[in-house]
Amino acid sequence: MNFKDKVLEIVQKIPYGKVTTYGTIAALAGLPRGGRFVGGVLHFNIDDAPWHRVINRHGFISTKCLDHPKSLQKALLEQEGIEVSRDFMVNLDRYGWFPYVDYS
DNA sequence: CGAATGACCAAGC
DNA sequence: GGCTTGGCCATTC
Numbered sequence: 001m002n003f004k005d006k007v008l009e010i011v012q013k014i015p016y017g018k019v020t021t022y023g024t025i026a027a028l029a030g031l032p033r034g035g036r037f038v039g040g041v042l043h044f045n046i047d048d049a050p051w052h053r054v055i056n057r058h059g060f061i062s063t064k065c066l067d068h069p070k071s072l073q074k075a076l077l078e079q080e081g082i083e084v085s086r087d088f089m090v091n092l093d094r095y096g097w098f099p100y101v102d103y104s
Numbered sequence: 105c106g107a108a109t110g111a112c113c114a115a116g117c
Numbered sequence: 118g119g120c121t122t123g124g125c126c127a128t129t130c
Contacts, residue, residue: 034125039111
């Protein structure tokens with residue numbers, strides 16, 4: 001299983017109404033410091049996973065894709081019942097998804 | 105085919 | 118305690 005496939009698998013596994021971080025996904029995929037590539041993988045597979053549920057460690061939307069702007073991500077998250085502040089910040093204490101075990 | 109780059113995180117001064 | 122640096126894989130040019 002490639003790192004890319006694991007990342008996509010994990011992102012697709014994020015429960016409805018929850019969000020997680022690049023670092024968490026990278027760690028679950030086997031790279032505790034590979035958060036950078038999670039962004040890269042999602043960038044090249046933007047249509048294969050619910051990328052809007054993935055944000056950075058500070059609960060901030062760091063998306064740079066012009067085709068999928070922050071405003072769209074905010075709307076998608078709010079559609080799932082997640083509160084997003086006007087500064088594109090999400091409360092990770094309430095909506096963060098940090099599984100203890102890997103269901104693979 | 106070699107080199108550069110990409111939506112991050114945490115350790116080290 | 119804030120700023121700088123290193124590091125990881127896949128994809129594109």
